[in-house]
Amino acid sequence: MQIQVEFSLVPIGGDPHLARDIALCQQILLEHGLHVELHAMGTNIEGDWDTVMTAVRACHQALHQAGRPRLYGVLKIVSAGDGEKSFAEKVASVQRHLVTAAD
Amino acid sequence: MQIQVEFSLVPIGGDPHLARDIALCQQILLEHGLHVELHAMGTNIEGDWDTVMTAVRACHQALHQAGRPRLYGVLKIVSAGDGEKSFAEKVASVQRHLVTAAD
Amino acid sequence: MQIQVEFSLVPIGGDPHLARDIALCQQILLEHGLHVELHAMGTNIEGDWDTVMTAVRACHQALHQAGRPRLYGVLKIVSAGDGEKSFAEKVASVQRHLVTAAD
Amino acid sequence: MQIQVEFSLVPIGGDPHLARDIALCQQILLEHGLHVELHAMGTNIEGDWDTVMTAVRACHQALHQAGRPRLYGVLKIVSAGDGEKSFAEKVASVQRHLVTAAD
Numbered sequence: 001m002q003i004q005v006e007f008s009l010v011p012i013g014g015d016p017h018l019a020r021d022i023a024l025c026q027q028i029l030l031e032h033g034l035h036v037e038l039h040a041m042g043t044n045i046e047g048d049w050d051t052v053m054t055a056v057r058a059c060h061q062a063l064h065q066a067g068r069p070r071l072y073g074v075l076k077i078v079s080a081g082d083g084e085k086s087f088a089e090k091v092a093s094v095q096r097h098l099v100t101a102a103d
Numbered sequence: 104m105q106i107q108v109e110f111s112l113v114p115i116g117g118d119p120h121l122a123r124d125i126a127l128c129q130q131i132l133l134e135h136g137l138h139v140e141l142h143a144m145g146t147n148i149e150g151d152w153d154t155v156m157t158a159v160r161a162c163h164q165a166l167h168q169a170g171r172p173r174l175y176g177v178l179k180i181v182s183a184g185d186g187e188k189s190f191a192e193k194v195a196s197v198q199r200h201l202v203t204a205a206d
Numbered sequence: 207m208q209i210q211v212e213f214s215l216v217p218i219g220g221d222p223h224l225a226r227d228i229a230l231c232q233q234i235l236l237e238h239g240l241h242v243e244l245h246a247m248g249t250n251i252e253g254d255w256d257t258v259m260t261a262v263r264a265c266h267q268a269l270h271q272a273g274r275p276r277l278y279g280v281l282k283i284v285s286a287g288d289g290e291k292s293f294a295e296k297v298a299s300v301q302r303h304l305v306t307a308a309d
Numbered sequence: 310m311q312i313q314v315e316f317s318l319v320p321i322g323g324d325p326h327l328a329r330d331i332a333l334c335q336q337i338l339l340e341h342g343l344h345v346e347l348h349a350m351g352t353n354i355e356g357d358w359d360t361v362m363t364a365v366r367a368c369h370q371a372l373h374q375a376g377r378p379r380l381y382g383v384l385k386i387v388s389a390g391d392g393e394k395s396f397a398e399k400v401a402s403v404q405r406h407l408v409t410a411a412d
Contacts, residue, residue, distance in 0.1 A: 001164065006315070006350035008385065010278050012181075016219025019399075023406030038403060039348045040396035041315035041385060049163075053156045060152075061104065064184040072216050073180040074280055074385060076317065076350060078115075080174075081167040087349035090328075094347060097332030109212070109247035111282065113381050119322025122296075126303030141300060142245045143293035144212035144282060175319050177282060177383055179214065179247060190246035193225075197244060200229030207370065218387075255369075259362045266358075267310065270390040277389075283382040284321075287373040 001049045004078045004087065008042035009059055012070035024066060025059040032058070037087060042074075044087060049079070104152045107181045107190065111145035112162055115173035127169060128162040135161070140190060145177075147190060152182075207255045210284045210293065214248035215265055218276035230272060231265040238264070243293060248280075250293060255285070310358045313387045313396070317351035318368055321379035333375060334368035341367070346396060351383075353396060358388070 009025055011018065026043065029036045032055035035046040045052055060071055078084060085093065112128055114121065129146065132139045135158035138149040148155055163174055181187060188196065215231055217224065232249065235242045238261035241252040251258055266277055284290060291299065318334055320327065335352065338345045341364035344355040354361055369380055387393060394402065 001160065001167075004350065006317075008315075010216060010218055012216055012224070013222025014219060016276050018218070019402040020406050022403045023410060026403060026407060027410060037349065038400060039353060040346065040399045041313065041353045041387070042350075044348060044350045049160050053160075057104065057152050057156075060106075060180070060182045064104075064182070069185055070181065070183045070187075070222050072278070073178075073182070075176075075178040075180065076383060077163070077176040077178065078173065078350070079163045079167070079176070081172050084173075090349045091347060093328040094331045094335060097329050098335060101332060101336060107247065109214075111212075113319060113321055115319055115327070116323060116325025119379050121321070122299040123303050125300045129300060129304060140246065141297060142250060143243065143296045144210065144248075144250045144284070147245060147247045173325050175381070179280060181247070193246045194244060196225040197228045197232060200226050201232060204229060204233060207366065207373075255366050259366075263310070263358050263362075266386070266388045270310075270388070275390050276387065276393075279384075279386040279388070281382075281384040281386065283369070283384065284379065285369045285373070285382070286379045288378055290379075 001079055002083065003047070003049050003052055004084055005045045005052055005056075006042050006076040007045055007056060008074050009063065010072045011063065011068040012072050014068060021063055021066070021068065024062055028058045028062055029055050035087070046087060104182055105186065106150070106152050106155055107187055108148045108155055109145050109179040110148055110159060111177050112166065113175045114166065114171040115175050117171060124166055124169070124171065127165055131161045131165055132158050138190070149190060207285055208289065209253070209255050209258055210290055211251040211258055211262075212248050212282040213251055213262060214280050215269065216278045217269065217274040218278050220274060227269055227272070227274065230268055234264045234268055235261050241293070252293060310388055311392065312356070312358050312361055313393055314354045314361055314365075315351050315385040316354055316365060317383050318372065319381045320372065320377040321381050323377060330372055330375070330377065333371055337367045337371055338364050344396070355396060
């Protein structure tokens with residue numbers, strides 16, 4: 001099952017600077033061969049369910065090993081039985097409506 | 104890795120009544136032997152990562168098969184390297200603070 | 207506009223124990239006259255949009271003042287133009303389907 | 310209080326195509342003078358609490374008026390007592406760590 005996911009991962013407690021943790025997780029997602037789009041509030045991920053969830057679990061484990069005792073992850077998951085538009089198509093589709101509305 | 108999860112699953116489009124879908128998913132979670140607490144805005148789930156995620160994937164698949172072409176799931180995941188308080192202990196711990204504050 | 211909300215608030219960095227923060231926020235929600243149901247992964251809140259959001263903002267502000275420099279809040283919001291079932295009715299409605307399925 | 314928000318809004322039931330709804334909401338956010346970054350799984354918004362929440366409420370109301378009886382919104386909110394890095398700085402900061410790790 002192909003899914004599209006928005007993922008963010010926040011350590012509970014400890015050092016409030018997160019850029020290094022996010023970079024570590026980013027690398028893990030890429031190593032799993034996933035299509036990944038980092039944005040300012042999380043990361044969009046496209047792939048099949050098992051690969052995405054294996055990668056997300058690996059992020060949790062890597063951050064625990066890097067000294068983060070508690071983690072708070074948020075996943076938004078879109079699944080579609082008959083396929084979804086790609087990330088790029090989704091954004092383009094909204095922008096077409098915006099242009100039309102501005103005419 | 105043990106996790107605690109808050110899970111909600113909303114079909115995109117189609118029949119706006121969701122109780123039957125939620126009940127179907129509830130049953131799947133229970134069949135996976137997970138500790139499950141249904142509440143008005145989602146379901147809290149306690150278990151090891153793989154069992155929880157297998158059950159959540161089964162919910163998505165069952166709802167697709169039941170005629171929901173697109174699904175929107177939201178997962179909040181708390182993982183802890185060194186174990187977490189149980190659900191009951193968490194609520195009790197907040198309530199103790201409430202009582203103290205009211206004294 | 208009446209809404210139903212699931213709310214959780216996690217400090218980024220600092221003391222990883224959250225029960226006191228959650229209790230403080232709980233009290234603020236109650237002081238705003240909202241219907242509030244604490245559960246193990248967050249708090250369900252029922253009320254009109256402005257009161258709910260004023261209370262949620264007050265939670266953020268109170269925790270900043272209590273020494274939490276950065277906060278991560280997650281809100282799930284259900285709004286309905288023509289009214290929603292109450293929290294209790296929602297849970298009962300799912301449970302009726304569970305009983306029927308078990309017959 | 311300045312906040313950074315990740316926002317998504319999904320109609321429950323009805324037409325499963327959402328691009329027009331998202332475009333309508335996008336326009337409302339822009340009309341409120343907010344810094345807005347659309348991505349494939351939601352929209353990142355930067356602004357002060359009251360303006361952001363007024364705009365998000367206006368999105369809910371506009372979609373109800375456009376014929377969506379029930380809506381499911383998800384908001385992730387980062388608030389900081391002492392200011393946050395901008396969206397661009399956040400992404401750049403993660404990318405610097407990625408480059409360093411690749412060296």
